[in-house]
Amino acid sequence: MATTQPGTHVVYQEKLRPSIGMWALIIMGAASTALMVLPVWKLGIIILPVITFVLLAWWLTSLTITIIVTERQLFVGDAHIDRRFISQAYAYDAEAARQARGTGLDARAFLRLRPWAKLAVRIDIDDASDPTPYWLVSSRNPKEFATALSS
Incomplete structure (x- = not known):
């Protein structure tokens, strides 16, 4: 660290x-x-x-994605957001991630998905000036990723 x-x-x-x-x-x-x-x-x-x-x-x-969570911000590749705008993070298993990428997908969501990573994290955004309801990000360690965002 x-x-x-x-x-x-x-x-x-x-x-x-x-x-x-x-x-x-x-x-x-x-x-x-x-x-x-x-x-x-x-x-x-x-x-x-x-x-x-x-x-x-x-x-x-x-196509490599670098994910970094600091005390103040989340970086996913070139994109970043202050953590104060993150309301909740959910770790998805393979089946939940498949549904989130398919029929459960909101067209306004920010996506950083890779076909070789079947798991994902949904990051809910709470910012009145941002129309993006959530980020959906591929991860090999979604529980650790979501826990880092929730702490």
């Missing part, structure tokens, strides 16, 4: 990186490009999959 300035003590931190399964998918996608150019360009069997892998790896890495 790091401390920088008064009120910025980190209470919870999580880095939501792509799963091994997602990396396997981009490896298979990059390898399959070799099959597309095999009849046309022999050197492309090596060059094209490497270029494809680098581009897909860069894209997949850019």
Whole structure:
């Protein structure tokens, strides 16, 4: 836990990186490009999959979410909100998160969801000037995340 300035003590931190399964998918996608150019360009069997892998790896890495809860603020990637506007946080298991992402979703909600994280946290917002009713954020540790926001 790091401390920088008064009120910025980190209470919870999580880095939501792509799963091994997602990396396997981009490896298979990059390898399959070799099959597309095999009849046309022999050197492309090596060059094209490497270029494809680098581009897909860069894209997949850019989908990483960093979640930081300090004493005063919540940061989810580039978004942040003062904790005084957070009224409640709920840890969702896989089934509740699936419903929250589907039929239970409010179109005004702020979403930071990733397909490789089946669990989520719903963070209710209590700010009269903000039309966003809640944030729905993927997490691998939703109970710890929600507890950090509630404390």
